[in-house]
Amino acid sequence: MKLLPILLFLIAFQSCSDKKSKPAVEVAMKKNLHDEEEVFNPNKVISLNFEELEERYLQKKNDSIYVINFWATWCKPCIKELPAFEKIASEYSNEKVKVLLVSLDFPEKLDSQVVLFIKKNKIKSEVVLLDDPDANSWIPKVSEQWSGAIPATIIYKKENRKFYEQSFTFEELETELKTFL
Amino acid sequence: MKKILTYISLAALALLTFNSCKNESVDKSEDVAINEIVQPEFTEIESETETKGYIIGDEATDFKLKDVNEKMVSLSDYKEAKGFIVIFTCNTCPFAVASEERMVALDKEFKPKGYPVIAINPNNPEVQPDDTYELMQKKAKEAGFTFPYLYDESQSVYAKYGATKTPHVYLLQKEDGKNIVKYIGAIDDNVRNASEVKDRFLANAVNELLAGKEVSVKETKAIGCSVKQ
Numbered sequence: 001m002k003l004l005p006i007l008l009f010l011i012a013f014q015s016c017s018d019k020k021s022k023p024a025v026e027v028a029m030k031k032n033l034h035d036e037e038e039v040f041n042p043n044k045v046i047s048l049n050f051e052e053l054e055e056r057y058l059q060k061k062n063d064s065i066y067v068i069n070f071w072a073t074w075c076k077p078c079i080k081e082l083p084a085f086e087k088i089a090s091e092y093s094n095e096k097v098k099v100l101l102v103s104l105d106f107p108e109k110l111d112s113q114v115v116l117f118i119k120k121n122k123i124k125s126e127v128v129l130l131d132d133p134d135a136n137s138w139i140p141k142v143s144e145q146w147s148g149a150i151p152a153t154i155i156y157k158k159e160n161r162k163f164y165e166q167s168f169t170f171e172e173l174e175t176e177l178k179t180f181l
Numbered sequence: 182m183k184k185i186l187t188y189i190s191l192a193a194l195a196l197l198t199f200n201s202c203k204n205e206s207v208d209k210s211e212d213v214a215i216n217e218i219v220q221p222e223f224t225e226i227e228s229e230t231e232t233k234g235y236i237i238g239d240e241a242t243d244f245k246l247k248d249v250n251e252k253m254v255s256l257s258d259y260k261e262a263k264g265f266i267v268i269f270t271c272n273t274c275p276f277a278v279a280s281e282e283r284m285v286a287l288d289k290e291f292k293p294k295g296y297p298v299i300a301i302n303p304n305n306p307e308v309q310p311d312d313t314y315e316l317m318q319k320k321a322k323e324a325g326f327t328f329p330y331l332y333d334e335s336q337s338v339y340a341k342y343g344a345t346k347t348p349h350v351y352l353l354q355k356e357d358g359k360n361i362v363k364y365i366g367a368i369d370d371n372v373r374n375a376s377e378v379k380d381r382f383l384a385n386a387v388n389e390l391l392a393g394k395e396v397s398v399k400e401t402k403a404i405g406c407s408v409k410q
Contacts, residue, residue: 074275076309077407104404106275106373133371136382139402148367149346149407165345 040126042118047107047131050138057100057128058142061158064096065180067173068154070130070142072104073113077167078151082123084170088177089125095181099125104150107131155180234343237399241267241353241360244338246301246331247314249321254329256299256353256360263295264354264363264390266383269344271304272320273311274406276372277347281324283368283375284348287384288328296352296387298328303339303347309409339408346405348372352386352396363390366401 048056060066069085071078082101089099101123105114110129118127132138139148143163146152153164153173157180164176235241243256256265268284270277288298304312314332321330333339342351352364364386369378386396 072275075406076409133373133377134379135372135403136367136370136401139404146402147345147349148402148404150404151407 040124042115042123042127045103045110045114045118045127045129047110047129050130050132050141053102053128053130053132054141057102058154058156063157064098065155065157065177067097067099067177068102068156069099070102070104070150070152072150073109073117074105075150081151081167081169081173082121084168084173086123086125087170088173092177097177101125101127103127103129105129234341234345235351235362235365237362237365239362241351241362242338242341243360244331246333246338248329248331249314249318249326254299254331259297261295262297262355264352264387265360266291266296266298266387267342267351267353268298268300268368269303269339269342269347269349269351269408270300271302271309271312271347271406272316273309274347276403276405279372279375280348280368281326285325285327287368290384291387292328294387294391296390300326300328300330301333301338302330303333303336303344304409305336312409336410344408346407348403348405350383352383352390354390363396364399367403370401372403 057066057068067085067088069078069082071082073079085099085101088097103114107129114127114129117123135148139146142152142154143165145163146165149165151167153166153168155162155164155176160180162176162179168176241256245253245255248254256262259265266287268280270280270284284298284300292298302312302317306313314334317330317332320326344351348368350364350366350368351362353360354363355361364383366382368381368383369375370380370382371378382398382401385398389396
């Protein structure tokens with residue numbers, strides 16, 4: 001009975017003091033946005049077909065860990081989990097973790113939806129648009145496990161690769177990421 | 182008792198402080214949406230109960246669900262049907278909306294041949310407010326649905342079938358009074374643009390069944406909106 005308020009207090013206090021001891025995530029993200037030189041330019045969201053996406057982003061052989069998230073502006077659970085991916089990108093930028101957000105919005109909505117969304121929410125991770133209508137041919141190439149529902153995420157480092165058809169909280173995503181570090 | 186009260190007030194105070202901490206970091210201009218989402222209390226943990234659902238050859242369960250005209254509908258009501266085109270769909274998912282005309286066309290093409298379309302909305306309107314029963318009624322009217330559009334209110338049917346997204350199609354064939362799953366997946370190979378479809382997966386499968394053949398392409402994949410549990 002007594003424990004509940006104590007816990008509440010501790011949690012609240014903890015998060016508050018966290019913010020003071022080290023910069024809050026949101027603050028850090030914004031700071032990086034302004035300071036960092038190589039900021040992803042939301043006006044340059046490129047469209048790729050699956051072959052191009054695969055070649056450029058899905059089979060890198062370097063030391064980085066790639067977190068590839070499939071999302072769309074109309075997908076509520078996707079939007080809900082984006083902050084977790086942004087936080088991973090900012091907190092693990094020194095650990096060679098790279099986040100790519102692959103939008104599955106309709107190509108004609110690129111400017112009116114995707115670019116607007118990126119600007120409005122100050123998305124810092126790189127965004128590309130996957131414009132490839134024959135999903136039946138490429139979904140299994142992303143993963144045989146994928147039913148096609150979004151959000152979906154791949155984490156990989158060289159040959160080591162995991163696929164997730166689920167929503168992530170920051171903690172869940174971090175736990176998975178740590179298995180690659 | 183006093184002690185408890187003290188703790189509670191302390192906790193309340195701490196929560197207030199916590200909130201004000203949050204507020205400090207929120208840019209007042211326009212990016213409210215994403216920052217709001219960062220707050221832990223917004224992050225729900227979804228139950229990852231792995232229901233595998235049906236595979237090809239399984240017997241699909243019958244159901245009794247409410248149609249947009251308030252009537253209850255079951256597969257067993259269709260005495261003359263040879264099978265069913267069961268489509269899990271919803272009101273606003275862009276892929277579902279892009280498929281509406283094709284669903285109507287499929288019903289028109291295959292109902293007379295014994296394979297009517299049965300559409301089911303699996304989404305929980307508490308999670309997806311655009312998918313209430315009332316808005317389903319509106320959608321059915323506006324989109325000119327010629328088939329039942331059923332409300333999976335208990336969210337039990339989609340789970341049994343294993344539908345993960347909308348639209349998600351299950352083609353069933355009646356065999357000895359059982360409804361056997363013959364095809365699972367997409368309507369065709371181009372959800373976005375009906376005029377650029379090259380392969381009508383579902384229609385091909387129904388035609389194969391009508392011709393007494395085995396379905397050649399039994400499973401296909403398509404992007405869809407995840408079912409809102």
